[in-house]
Structure formats: structure tokens, C-alpha cells
Amino acid sequence: NAGVTQTPKFQVLKTGQSMTLQCAQDMNHNSMYWYRQDPGMGLRLIYYSASEGTTDKGEVPNGYNVSRLNKREFSLRLESAAPSQTSVYFCASEIGESGNTIYFGEGSWLTVV
Amino acid sequence: KNEVEQSPQNLTAQEGEFITINCSYSVGISALHWLQQHPGGGIVSLFMLSSGKKKHGRLIATINIQEKHSSLHITASHPRDSAVYICAVPRYGQNFVFGPGTRLSVLP
Numbered sequence: 001n002a003g004v005t006q007t008p009k010f011q012v013l014k015t016g017q018s019m020t021l022q023c024a025q026d027m028n029h030n031s032m033y034w035y036r037q038d039p040g041m042g043l044r045l046i047y048y049s050a051s052e053g054t055t056d057k058g059e060v061p062n063g064y065n066v067s068r069l070n071k072r073e074f075s076l077r078l079e080s081a082a083p084s085q086t087s088v089y090f091c092a093s094e095i096g097e098s099g100n101t102i103y104f105g106e107g108s109w110l111t112v113v
Numbered sequence: 114k115n116e117v118e119q120s121p122q123n124l125t126a127q128e129g130e131f132i133t134i135n136c137s138y139s140v141g142i143s144a145l146h147w148l149q150q151h152p153g154g155g156i157v158s159l160f161m162l163s164s165g166k167k168k169h170g171r172l173i174a175t176i177n178i179q180e181k182h183s184s185l186h187i188t189a190s191h192p193r194d195s196a197v198y199i200c201a202v203p204r205y206g207q208n209f210v211f212g213p214g215t216r217l218s219v220l221p
Binding site (some may be wrong): 005016033040041042043044045048090092098101102104105106107 | 116125146148154156158161174199208209210211212213214216
């Protein structure tokens with residue numbers, strides 16, 4: 001049982017390049033999330049998906065797009081990377097009912113130069 | 114004022130000490146989560162609680178809904194407890210608001 005798997009773990013991009021972070025969960029969870037974590041700040045929500053086929057903006061969505069491809073997969077795309085997007089990105093999922101355990105991926109370290 | 118605040122920000126303890134990390138929140142919640150993040154590692158859920166107290170090994174979490182306050186205690190601390198501890202509360206029943214984290218270092 002892999003839980004939440006996200007790839008890649010490390011990536012260096014040049015300003016203006018694009019890339020997609022992949023996330024998949026095998027727990028049949030409805031809700032999936034993308035967060036970024038920056039030094040000195042708490043986790044901030046970029047986008048979330050409450051169920052297959054739906055996505056909503058979080059706190060810091062600018063510069064990102066997401067796709068909930070199916071119930072298992074939720075990808076995050078940077079169309080034109082900027083140095084301000086240098087961060088650690090976490091994918092997470094939960095069953096979708098309030099008060100349930102949230103599961104995180106291992107994190108993706110992204111550097112934009 | 115942040116919706117979820119934690120104290121202290123940083124904590125250094127000697128092995129064996131009793132440790133307390135505090136979390137205060139201003140949003141209405143159904144349950145509060147305590148998470149652990151090891152250096153360079155992923156984030157794991159330690160506890161989810163909506164009332165009273167929960168215990169798992171040397172870790173104890175308590176919550177006072179009326180005072181909007183939760184504490185995470187570690188008894189007989191060990192260097193492997195060194196990590197960042199994060200409290201999180203659900204918002205609007207779906208996504209979460211996270212505290213800034215408490216960085217704990219336990220020295221041998």
C-alpha cells in the first residue's frame with residue numbers, strides 16, 4: 001500500500017520552463033490537495049480537488065494549474081516557472097469527510113533559477 | 114493574527130525531558146490534527162482529535178474546544194523525536210489551515 005506518491009522528488013528548472021508534478025493515491029480518497037511549504041511559513045494551499053472532476057483554487061493559485069485526471073491522480077503544472085515558485089511541494093489526500101486523517105506525499109523540492 | 118498559532122517556534126531539549134508544544138486557533142473546527150515532519154522528509158499524521166485526550170506511545174495530545182487550544186506532549190524525549198511539529202485545523206470541512214510549526218531538537 002503506497003499511500004500518496006508524488007514525482008519528481010527533486011527538480012531544477014530555468015525561469016520560463018514548464019513542468020508537471022504528478023501525484024497519485026491508492027486509498028480511494030475523494031479529496032486531494034497541493035500545498036507549498038516555504039521557510040518560516042506554514043503549508044499553503046495551492047489547489048484542491050474535493051472529488052473527481054472538480055478543482056478549486058486555494059490560497060496561492062497564481063502561476064499554477066491542476067488536473068484531477070481520475071480519482072487516483074491529481075497533477076500540478078507550472079506553465080512558466082518563476083524563481084518565486086522555488087519551494088517544497090506536497091501532495092495530500094483524505095477521504096473527504098471532515099475530521100479524517102490526511103496523508104501526505106514525500107514532497108517535491110523544486111528550484112527555479 | 115494567524116488563524117492557527119503555535120508556540121514555541123523552536124525548542125531544544127535534553128534527552129529524557131518532558132516536552133510541550135502548544136497550538137491555539139481562532140477558526141471553528143470539527144477536529145484538530147497534529148503532524149510530524151522530519152528534516153528533509155515527508156509529513157505524517159500523529160493525531161486527529163476533536164475532544165479530550167489521545168495517547169500513542171510517548172506522545173499525548175489534548176484539546177480544549179472551549180479555549181480553542183491544543184497541546185502535544187512528548188514524554189521521555191529522544192533524539193529521534195527531533196522534527197517539526199505542525200498543528201492543522203480543517204476549514205469549511207474540506208481543506209486545512211496549518212500552523213507555522215514548532216522545530217524540536219532533542220540532544221543526546
